[in-house]
Amino acid sequence: MKPQRIRSLRVLRRLLPDMGQMPRASLDARTLYALATLLLLVQIPHLLHLPAWVSLSAATLVGLRLMLLRKPDVRWLTPLLSPISLTLMATASAVFIKLDFGYFIGRDPSVAFLYILVAAKFAEIRRPSDATLLLCLAAFLLLTQYFYSQTILAALITLPAVLALAYALAILRDPANPARTPEQLKLAGVLLLQGLPLAALLFAVFPRLPGPLWSLPEDAMARTGLSDSMSPGSIGQLSQSDEVAFRVEFDGPVPSPDQRYWRGPVLSEFDGRHWSASPLRLETTPSFRGNPDSIVDYTVMLQPHQQRWLFALDAAVSLPRSFDAAADGTGNPAAGGQTENGSNPNAARRQSRVIGRLMSDGQMISGKPVSQVLRYRQSSVLLDSIRPARRPSDETLFLPGRNTRTIAFANELRQSLDSDLAYAQAILDHFHREPFHYTLRPQLLGDTPVDEFLFDTRAGFCEHYAAAFVVLMRGAGIPARVVTGYLGGEMNRDYMIVRQSDAHAWTEAFIEGTWRRFDPTGAVAPSRVEQGLAAALPGESFVPRLSRRQAGWIRDAQLRWDALNHGWQRLVVDFDNDSQDKLWDRLGLATPALWQITVIVLLLAATWCAVVLGLPGMGRSKPPPIERLWQRLCRVLGTHRLARAANESTSEYRARACARWPGQATRLEGLFRDFDSLRFQPLEVDRQLARLRGVRRELRRLEWALLLQSR
Amino acid sequence: MNQPASAAADGHALADVTTIDNITTTLPAVLQQLEEVLMGKREQTTMALACLLARGHLLIEDVPGVGKTTLAHALGATLGLAWTRVQFTSDLLPADVVGVTIFDSGNHAFQFKPGPVFTAILLADEINRAPPRAQSALLEAMEERQVTVDGVSHALDDDFFVIATQNPMDQLGAFPLPESQLDRFLVGIEIGYPDTATERALLERGDQRTEIAALEPLLDVRQLQRWRSQCAQVYISPPIFDYIQALLQATRQSSTGLSPRAGLSLVRLCRAFAFLHNRSHVLPEDVRDVFPALAGHRLTGHVSSGQMRARELLEQVVMP
Secondary structure, eight states, rough: OOOHHHHHHHHHHHHHHTTTTOTTTSSSSHHHHHHHHHHHHGGGGGTTSSOHHHHHHHHHHHHHHHHHHHHHTTHHHHHTTTTTHHHHHHHHHHHHHHHHSOSSHHHHHHHHHHHHHHHHHHHHHSSSSHHHHHHHHHHHHHHHHHGGSHHHHHHHHHHHHHHHHHHHHHHHTTTTTOOOOOHHHHHHHHHHHHHHHHHHHHHHSSSSSSSSSOOOOOOOOOOSOOOEETTTHHHHOOOOOEEEEEEEEEOOOOGGGGOEEEEEEEEEEEEEEEEEEEEEOOEOOOOOSSGGGGEEEEEEEEEOOOOSEOEEEBBBSSSSSSOOOOGGGTTTSSSOOOOTTTTOOHHHOOOOOOOOEEETTSOOOEEOOOOOOEEEEEEEEEOOOOOOSSOOOOGGOOSSSSSSSHHHHHHHHHHHHHHHHHHHHHHHHHHHTTTEEEEEOOOOOOHHHHIIIIIOOEEHHHEEEEEHHHHHHTTOOOOEEEEEEEEEEEEEEEEEEEEEEEEEEEEEEETEEEEEEEEEHHHOHHHHHHHOOOHOTTTTTSSSSSGGOOOOHHHHHHHHHHHHHHHIIIIIIIIOHOOOOOHHHHHTTTOOHHHHHHHHHHHHHHHHHHHHHHHHHHHHTTHHHHHHHHHHHHHHHHHOOOOOOOTOHHHHHHHHHHHHHHHGGHHHHHHHHHHHHHHSSSSHHHHHHHHHHHHHHHHHHHHHHHHHHOO | OOOOOHHHTTSOOOOOOHHHHHHHHHHHHHHHHHHHHHHTHHHHHHHHHHHTTTTEEEEEOOOTTTHHHHHHHHHHHTTTOOOEEEEETHHHHHHHHHEEEEEETTTTEEEEEEOSSSEEEEEEEEEGGGGHHHHHHHHHHHHHHHETTTTTEEOTTOOOEEEEEHHHHHHSSSSOOOOOHTOOEEEOOOOOOOHHHHHHHHHHOOOHHHHTTTOOOOHHHHHHHHHHHHTOOOOOOOOOOOOHHHHHHHHHHSEEEEEEEEHHHHHHHHHHHHHHHOOOOOOHHHHHHHHHHHHHHHSSSSSHHHHHHHOOOHHHHOOO
C-alpha cells in the first residue's frame, strides 16, 4: 500500500512539474534583499492596525525565505516553502483571520489577508517575473495604508517604501548593473524626483470620480467624541483629550468666544443618573425671519467620529450642505434653504447637496455616520433662544423618583418667586453665591448624584451643573433639557480649531414659549465661557496641554502642525472634481473633455521627458565628483581669503594654504596629496572610491576647522 | 611631491624595478652633470633633455656666446652620443648639410659622401643666416629622419637630434624661418645671460670648455631608448587633457594658434617632462611649465615674444 502511494505521488509530480519544487535560487541575493527591505518598509505603516500574529507570521515567512537563501542545504525548509504548503498556510491564515475578526469581507480582514499573501508570495519567489508581480502587490499593499489614514504623516511614512520600490524596480530591470547600493538609491531617487512633476500634473487633472471608488464596509472603530448619552464625569473625561473635533473657516468675522456654542446631541431623557437622547424626534425645516446681516456663514471640516450628528453654532438657520467650489467664499450659501446668487455661473451649474436634517430639538443629523473627514457649509444666527414648532414633549418634564432633596429645594424656591425666568436666574445666583467649585476631578457620586452634588460635594464639571440645573427646572415644573456640544474654539491663523477639550454641556429651559439657553457653568466659572477651559481651571494638571494658556513653543509648534494638516486636508485630500473644475475656471478655461485632458497630459508629459532626457548636455557637462570636490576645496579656501590664482599649481596652492594655517598643515597636505593622486593618477576603482570617501570626510573636517578658526 | 612608493603601488609605475633604480640614480646625475657645465641653467638643460626624450628638435634663440655650443657638446658627451656642428652661412648649400654623391674613379661607381647630418646630435648654428634652400634641406631631414640624395634614401641616426640656434631677428642678414618650418622644432628656448652670482663663479673659474671632452657618458644608447619608451607610458588624466585642450583653444582665439600637431607635441613633451621629474603621471604644472617653450616660437615666430604671449595665455586659462 505504502510504496504504491509513493509511486502515485511521483506520477503526480511528473504531471505537475512545477508543484512541490523548491524555489530555485535563480534570483540573486541582492534582488531578494531589496525585496525583503521593501516588504519590511511596506509593512511598517500597517503594524499599527493589524493583529500582532498577522505581522509576525508575515515576517516569519520573509525570514524563512532569506534563511533559505543563506543556507540552501537546510532540508526542512524546502518542503516548507513549496507552493503546496504555502497554499495551505494561506488558507489557514484566511480561516484564522475570519476567526479573529469575526467577518471576512471588510477592510481590516482583507488587508490582513493581503498582507499575508504578499509575504507568502515572497517566500515562493523564484523567477524575475515573480519579483515583478511582488512589486505590484507591494505597491498595492502600500496603497491600502490610505484606507486608514490620509494625513501628512501617513504620506511621509510611505516615502521610504516608495524609494525602496523604485530601488527594487531598478535592480530588477538592470540586474547586470554592478553599481553599489547608494548609487542605485541615488538613481532611484533622481528618477522619482523627475517623475514628481508628472505625478503632480496627473494629480491635478486626472478625472476624479464624484464619490469614493468603492465603499468600504464599516469597521467598528473606537473614537473619542461626544456620545448620545451623558453621565457624571463623561464630558470631564473627554476634556482631557487634545484631539481635534472639527475645524471651522468663517466667511466673515469670527463670533466672540461666549457665542461659540456648537450644538451637538440634545439629551432629554433622564433615569436619575444617565442622560440620553430622546428617541421621539421629528424633522423640521430651518427658518429664520430677521436681519439677514446677522447670519454667520462658515465651513466645517468635521473629523470622523462614527456618529451621525453634525455640529452647528446655535442656532442653525440652514441645512448642512456639501462643500462645493461655487460656495467657497464667492456666493452666499443657502440661508433658510434658498438658492443664492444666480449671477455666479458655477452656482447655476452645480447645486450643492444637502447632507443632513434638522431635528425638532435643534440637533443636526447626517444621513450616515461620519466615517471620513466631512466638509460642509453651514449658516447660523447667534441666538440664545430657539422658538420651537410645537410644545415640548412630556419627557422634558419627567423626573425619576430619586434626588428628592433637589426636588424639595426646587419647589420651595419656585414658590418664593413669581416667574419662571426669575426662578432660573435665582438658581444661577445660587450656583454663583454658594461655594460651588468648578473642577475636572470631582468626587465620585453615588445613587442620587444630583442631590449629592448640590448639597454635599458642590464640586463638579459642566455636566454636573447642567444636570443639576435641569433637574431643578423640571422639579419646578419647567420643561428643560441638557444640550451637549462644544463651547469655544481657538483661532489658528485663518481657521478655528475645536478640540475635544472644548466639549461642554449646557441647558435649555422652555420659558415663555421659547427654549432659552442657560449655562450654569458660566455662573460658577465665568472664565470657562469667556476664555476656555484652561482659564477656568488654572491649577489643574489634567487640562490637556494644548488647551492650556501658556505652553510655549510646544503649543506653537502643535498649532503650526495643525495648520499644515488643515492645509493638507483642504488642498490634497479634499481635491476632488469640484476643485478640478475650479482650477480650470481659474485658468480661464472651460472644463475640458476627457480626450482633451488626455492630449494635454500627454503633451506636457512628453515635454517634461524631453526636458529631462533630451538635454543630455546638462547631465554630461557636470564634472565628475572628484572635480566638484576640488572646486569645493578651492571655494572653501577662497571664502577664507585664500583664492587660487588661475595658473597656480596645486603644490604652490598647498604651500600657501599650509603657510596660512599651520595648524591644519597635516590635514591640508594629506588632502592635497589625495586630490593630486585622485585627479591625476591612474587608480583602480576600489582604491579610488575609498580615497574619495576619505577626501570627502577630510574636506568636511577642514571646513569645520576653518570655520571655527575664523570665529 | 609624488611618493615613489605610492606610484609603484598604484600599478602604473615604470616598467621594471631595475629601470626605476636606474632612473632614480642616473637621472639626477645626468642633470647634475649638465648643470655643472652650463652653470645656473637647470631649466634650459631639463627642457633640452625633455625635448630629446620626446624625439623632438630644439631651437635656441639667443645672442652668440651664451653657451649654445656648450649645451650641445655637454648633451652629447653626457648621453654618450656623437655630435657635429654646422655653421650656417649665407652661402651654405643643401649638399653641405646632407652630403653629396661623388664619382669614385677607382671603383668606377658613384659613392655617397654623408654630410654632417649623419650624426646623433647636430648643432645647426645660426640657422637663419642660411638661405631657405639650405634651411629646408635640414628641416626635411629633421622631419623624415632620412635624406634623399639623387634618388637614394639614406636613413639617419635613430637618435638624430638637432639643436638649431638662431639670432634674434633684429640682427642683419637673417632669413627668418617660415612658421611651417618652425613647427618642426618641438621646443624653442632662450638661454639668456647668467645671473650675477653664476657669472661671477664662471669668471672666477675660467673657461672650462676643454673639460667637456673629458666628461664621462652616464648613459648608453639602449638606455636612452628605454627611457623614451617609458616616457610614452606616462599617464595623463582627463583633467590634464582638458587643460591641454583649453590651452590650445586659447591660442586659437586670435591670429594663428597651435596646430593639432603642436598639440600632439605638447602631450609628448609633457610626458617626457614628467618623466624627468621621476613621475609616472603628468601634473598640471608640467603642462604649465613646458607650454611657453613649446608654444613660443610657434605663436609669433620668435621665441622671446612668443613665450611672453604664451605666459599671458597661461594666466587666462584656469589650471585644473
